[in-house]
Amino acid sequence: MDWDQLELNPKVIAAIKKAKLKSIKEVLHLSGPDLQRLTKLSNTDVQHLLKTVSLALRNNCVLTGITELVGQSSAGKTQIGLQLSLCVQYPYEYGGLESGVIYICTEDVFPDKRLQQLIALQHQLRTDVPQEIIKKIKFGNSVFIEHAADIDTLIECITKKVPILLSRGMVRLIIIDSIAALFRCEFGIQHSITKAKYLQTIGAKLHQLSSGFQSPVLCINQITSTMDERGLAGTNLNVLERVSPALGITWSNQLLMRLMVSRPSSEFLRDTDASATGIVVRTLSVIFAPHLPQSYCHYTVNEEGVKGTE
Known part of the structure; x- marks a missing residue:
């Protein structure tokens, strides 16, 4: 060195x-x-x-492996995914990989209208990039959208279609939104072993693609909540809600990094200025990562996209 x-x-x-x-x-x-x-x-x-x-x-290198973005509904997970779909297309000196993204939807219809809005407002969001560079990038041409309604379709997509796009240099980012949706619909408690095998298969293939093509993988995940009752018989119980990422330990073992997003509760918002301004400050936390300490930052989601805030 x-x-x-x-x-x-x-x-x-x-x-x-x-x-x-x-x-x-x-x-x-x-x-x-x-x-x-x-x-x-x-x-x-x-x-x-x-x-x-x-x-x-x-x-000097791309951190490969599976990054999970997990959080409650309306915390901004898909917004972050859409924004990364555009960020990856920027030149290296501006934080991009000069390539496209394959965005695999498993639950909802792809939010194309929102993507077009973000594209139109890139000049407002990315003020660090010269305007002539932004104008040259054909953002819409490098977002490849796939829909997977079941697990077999998802596996076929990541074993056949995704490798072709990666090998041709057309994409350098894989996003799955969301990884939990298919498993929530298809498996009950009695199918835990089969579910674990599918999770291991998908995780292994995504790792292979990420390391083989030096391309990051982002899997959006949901949270599950359980009610924890504490107290003594004959007294008023304190009921606490515990939240954790969906899919359990089998999926967690497939991950390189876990990020969690959250937004304030509606009760909290009523007691703050957010109820008047409409601006909700969300939180992005590092739960675990090989190169980052456990930490957090705040962000907002507005018309032009996701922005960090003090």
């Missing part, structure tokens, strides 16, 4: 070389305290080093 190519203080580079660290992999395999002991650098310098090499690694 040529450490001089990274934006690091010469003092940090000298310490790395003295510690005989030869690759980004070696640096990332060490904890912060271990790096401090090995390089004799301050905690601030070590954190800057870790951030710099992480960015360098992410800029």
Whole structure:
């Protein structure tokens, strides 16, 4: 590794070389305290080093595997999926992959009207991109839509149609909206083993496509809720609602990363300015990921798309 190519203080580079660290992999395999002991650098310098090499690694490759986006109804899952369908078409320097997307719908009709609205307002949303670049991108021509009404159709789609589009370089992103819908309709509790086998089959194929073609996969998932009653007999019970991603542990084991979106309850909205302004601030949380800490950010969904907010 040529450490001089990274934006690091010469003092940090000298310490790395003295510690005989030869690759980004070696640096990332060490904890912060271990790096401090090995390089004799301050905690601030070590954190800057870790951030710099992480960015360098992410800029040089695509993080492959299955990313799940899970959340309640109307939290903005499909909106994020649609926006990613356009983001993937931008040049690399603006966060894109210069390719298209295959969007597989399993439940609702594809929201084409909303997609066209987002396309028309890209110049307002992406003010970081020169207008001449946005005008050159034919967004609508690179969104390939498939509908899968049952599990067999979904498997046929990801084993036959998707590989053709990927091999021809026509797409670099796969979105399934939603992965839970088909299983919710077709399987009962008595079919848990068959359900698990299907989930493993789909997960394995998506992993193969993602790693083989260096293309991210986004699976939108739903949440399930259970009522948890707590209290003593003869007293008023406290009823709590617990939510968790659908499809259980078998599906969770197929994932590289899980993100969860949520929006405030209607009771909360009535007590805030959102009821007057119509602006609902939603939350996106990292539940688990190999390269990110558990954290969260806020966003809104408006006419031109999804926007981060303070």
